[in-house]
Amino acid sequence: MDTHQSTILKSFLIGAGLFFVALAIYNCKNPEIASDYLIIEPIAIHENGKAFAGSTSCIPCHTDIYNSHIGTAHFKTSALADSSKIKGNFEFGKNTFTLNDRVLFTMMATDSGFYQRANFIHNELELFNLQVDIVVGSGTKGQSYLSWEEDALFQLQTSYFTPTDRWTSSPGLKELISPRPVIARCFECHSTYAKNTTPDKKGNHFDKSQIIYGIDCERCHGASAKHVGYHIKNPDAKVSKYVIKHSALSKQQKLDACALCHSGDRKPIQPPFSFTIGDDLSKFSTSETKENNISLDVHGNQYGLLTASKCFTKSKNMDCTSCHNPHKNQRNQTSTFIQKCIQCHSKGKTVCMATKDVQRMKDNNCISCHMPLISSKSMKIQLDTMETAVKVRTHLISIYPEDTSKQP
Ligand code: HEC
Ligand code: HEC
Ligand code: HEC
Ligand code: HEC
Ligand code: HEC
Ligand code: HEC
Ligand code: HEC
Known part of the structure; x- marks a missing residue:
């Protein structure tokens, strides 16, 4: 090798070395480019660029949640x-x-x-x-x-x-x-x-x-192809990456995650699907709901009704997951719900004031007396010539007269 060639080789090696050093520094600052995850074939791509992997891709690592989630009304x-x-x-x-x-x-x-x-x-x-x-x-x-x-x-x-x-x-x-x-x-x-x-x-x-x-999973946890790719490539990683963590959310962020769809008609500010869990919902759409408005319609507005209830206003940490497990079909699991009521209502002045005999008449079912089914004012359907209102369980937890058809 002559000196000329070796100089070229040397400068090439130095150049290449510098390039890799620069790349390493760059990667440290931009960990995503380091590609610590496998690229997963997406089933759809959100306008924000994030890729959806689909819930079947969650099965190997979250089997129980998947199996129970497919039985829900959400799914x-x-x-x-x-x-x-x-x-x-x-x-x-x-x-x-x-x-x-x-x-x-x-x-x-x-x-x-x-x-x-x-x-x-x-x-x-x-x-x-x-x-x-x-x-x-x-x-x-x-x-x-x-x-x-x-x-x-x-x-x-x-x-x-x-x-x-x-x-x-x-x-x-x-x-x-x-x-x-x-x-x-x-x-x-x-x-x-x-x-x-x-x-x-x-x-x-x-x-x-x-x-x-x-x-599906990615409606509440965000498009997760990167999370899937990361954990497939790093099977020993115990701490999750590239996925929305509900545990890290504030009370209002947790409520917003459900209020997106459970606070009735909302006036849009941003186009549909721009809100992701963790965002401030009031920046994306505004609720027609006025605070403490007990004449709210029962249809689809569990958020407005719950947040007007004393259980909510007088407790520090109540959100939808205080009673609901979002991965389970809990319809008619009355005893599970009653347990939740009793957790807060077994001591002191928050115990039920109705006589034991009255309570026993309804099998001590707190729900049927304090969260009765009420006819929706907006969800009405035409059965031949008759208009019939659909009954919805109210989330305004309160004291009701025996005959709830007389409710406002
Ligand atoms: C290759 C394994 C793997 C796959 C596939 C996978 N995950 Fe995970 N996921 C993990 C691990 C490991 C954790 C951290 C331990 C835990 O919380 O279970 C985790 C945690 C999570 C968490 C909890 C985050 C937190 O800390 O609160 C969510 C939510 C989640 N995954 C959603 C999903 C969804 C949705 C899918 C499918 C689209 C999916 N995962 C696919 C391995 C995986
Ligand atoms: C309706 C919204 C919703 C859907 C759909 C949903 N999740 Fe969740 N997920 C939540 C919420 C809320 C929490 C936090 C639960 C809590 O704090 O009690 C959570 C927690 C988790 C966690 C961490 C805590 C735990 O229970 O292990 C994992 C993992 C997870 N979800 C995976 C999934 C997977 C996989 C799917 C689909 C098969 C899915 N989720 C579907 C709302 C949802
Ligand atoms: C993307 C919109 C959306 C989000 C987000 C959402 N829900 Fe729902 N939810 C619905 C719809 C739509 C239904 C009605 C499903 C059906 O029966 O077709 C429903 C039904 C339910 C039901 C009744 C289930 C049944 O068995 O009939 C419960 C309970 C519920 N949601 C709780 C929650 C909770 C808690 C959260 C937040 C962790 C949440 N939802 C987030 C749209 C949503
Ligand atoms: C703001 C969110 C929202 C919008 C928009 C919305 N829905 Fe719903 N829908 C819900 C919720 C929440 C429920 C669950 C019942 C309840 O809470 O009253 C539901 C219930 C239903 C049900 C009854 C499901 C069952 O089996 O109990 C049907 C059918 C339905 N919606 C159809 C539609 C159609 C069709 C559209 C659009 C043209 C639509 N909805 C728009 C939130 C919404
Ligand atoms: C996180 C704790 C908590 C849970 C869970 C809870 N409550 Fe409450 N509830 C409260 C508090 C706090 C009050 C206010 C008591 C007071 O005014 O001293 C209250 C008030 C009430 C009242 C009186 C309402 C009024 O308008 O006077 C009733 C009835 C009630 N709860 C029933 C229930 C039922 C039924 C459940 C289950 C579906 C339930 N609660 C779940 C904390 C809770
Ligand atoms: C204090 C307990 C409690 C809290 C908190 C709570 N729920 Fe419920 N929810 C219930 C009970 C009890 C039912 C009735 C279940 C049944 O009919 O089997 C129910 C039913 C529902 C239904 C089905 C209504 C119907 O008639 O079809 C939806 C939707 C729902 N909840 C959404 C929510 C949302 C969203 C939140 C948070 C804003 C929330 N819930 C908070 C106790 C609660
Ligand atoms: C047969 C219907 C019925 C059943 C079942 C029932 N309650 Fe009540 N509850 C009432 C009535 C009526 C009142 C109002 C009594 C009064 O003020 O004289 C009341 C009052 C309350 C209050 C308000 C106490 C206060 O300080 O004003 C709470 C809290 C409560 N109930 C919780 C519960 C819980 C939790 C359960 C289930 C373990 C339950 N109730 C079961 C009918 C019922």
Whole structure:
């Protein structure tokens, strides 16, 4: 090797050395570039750039939570339509609904899918026959159905009301309408993610490949592909990385994580899906709720009602997880809930004032007396010609008269 070549080699080696030193310093300052995680094939990518891994990727490390979460109403609250997801009755004789004696709806299950057909009764003229593509609602109270027209999404006129096993007109639809456009707000409360492709984000156009149905892990913990990739690459790491930690949140942040969808209609400030857990919800949307307003509607506003209750205002640390385990289906687990009441109400002046005999009459069920089912003022459905209100468990924990139908 001549001196010229060796000088070139030396300067190359020095240069390369400097480059690696610089890279090391850079990596220390920017740990994410150090790539301490595997790249996971995402199932969708949020507008903020974060990648979703999907809940099946959580199974190997969070098996119990996964197995219990798939039984929740959250997980089941939206899905692609198939016979296992549609709760509505398609049996002959139970598959029709008549609107204002004028229009007959017939629900049909065929080899090519499920359809809602509408025709005038007097001349049998067909108005439309639309495919059921998406199911919204776990079916506890009922389900609504959505239909695609290219990439535009619409809500179908007939919904299913579980308590009576009947088809009804969708809430708010007393007259025949052409299918109602579905905007991103609907998905914001009923799915994990849906990418709206309308330029102002206010329309009903979506990227079908970028919708994650159901309220899944990553709705509450944030898009977690990096977390998954990190823990696969570092199987011995005991401390979690790249995931939202609920344990580190303040009381208001914890409440906001649920209030996003459980504080009734909110006025948006930012586009749907911009809020992530840990953010200050009041910067993204404002609640119509006024504090201590006991005439709040029971539908969907557990946050407004709970925060107006004495249990909440007079305790230091109460949030939704004081009574609810977000990973479990706790419907009708009355004894679990009563335990929660007793934890705070077994001593001193916070003990129930009703006589023991009165309490025993209701099996000591605190819930049925202090959180009764009350008819919703906004969630009403049309059963043939009759309007019926849906009953919802109030979160205004209080003392009620025996007959709750007289409630404001
Ligand atoms: C390869 C293993 C692995 C996979 C896959 C994985 N995690 Fe984790 N995760 C961990 C470990 C380890 C921890 C820390 C110990 C713990 O809290 O269980 C953790 C903790 C968490 C925490 C608690 C954070 C805290 O400290 O409060 C959440 C939330 C979480 N993971 C969500 C998810 C979600 C959602 C998925 C799937 C999208 C997922 N994880 C997939 C290994 C994994
Ligand atoms: C993305 C919106 C969203 C968030 C965030 C959310 N929920 Fe829900 N929640 C819903 C919807 C929608 C339903 C109704 C699901 C159905 O039956 O289809 C629901 C239902 C419930 C139910 C009734 C379950 C049942 O068995 O019927 C409980 C309890 C509940 N949520 C508690 C919580 C708590 C606690 C939090 C916060 C940790 C939370 N939710 C966060 C949207 C949300
Ligand atoms: C602000 C959040 C929010 C928005 C927006 C929203 N929902 Fe809901 N929805 C809820 C919550 C919360 C529940 C649970 C019942 C309750 O608390 O009254 C629910 C319940 C339902 C149910 C009954 C589920 C069951 O089985 O009990 C259906 C069906 C439903 N919503 C359909 C829709 C459709 C369709 C849209 C959009 C066109 C929509 N919702 C928009 C929050 C929302
Ligand atoms: C409705 C919102 C919600 C959904 C959906 C959800 N979580 Fe959670 N998760 C929470 C909250 C709230 C906490 C904090 C619980 C507490 O402090 O009691 C939590 C805690 C955790 C923790 C740490 C504490 C623990 O219980 O081990 C892990 C791990 C976790 N979640 C994983 C998951 C996985 C995996 C999924 C999906 C299979 C999931 N979560 C779905 C809200 C949710
Ligand atoms: C975190 C503690 C806590 C939990 C859990 C709790 N409460 Fe309370 N509750 C309180 C406090 C504190 C008060 C106010 C007592 C006072 O005024 O001295 C209260 C007040 C009440 C009142 C009187 C309300 C009024 O308007 O006068 C009733 C009734 C009540 N609670 C029932 C319940 C029931 C039923 C449950 C379970 C579903 C429950 N509480 C869960 C702490 C709690
Ligand atoms: C003091 C205990 C307590 C607290 C705190 C609490 N809940 Fe509940 N919640 C209950 C009980 C009890 C039920 C009835 C369960 C049943 O019907 O099986 C319930 C039911 C629900 C339902 C289903 C309502 C229906 O009629 O379908 C939703 C949704 C819900 N809670 C959301 C929330 C949210 C969101 C928060 C926080 C803002 C919250 N809860 C805080 C005790 C509580
Ligand atoms: C049969 C209905 C019924 C049942 C069951 C019941 N309560 Fe009550 N509770 C009442 C009535 C009525 C009052 C008001 C009594 C009065 O002021 O004379 C009351 C009052 C209270 C108060 C307010 C005490 C105060 O200082 O004013 C609390 C707290 C309470 N109940 C908690 C509970 C808890 C916790 C349970 C379940 C272990 C429960 N209650 C079961 C009907 C009931």
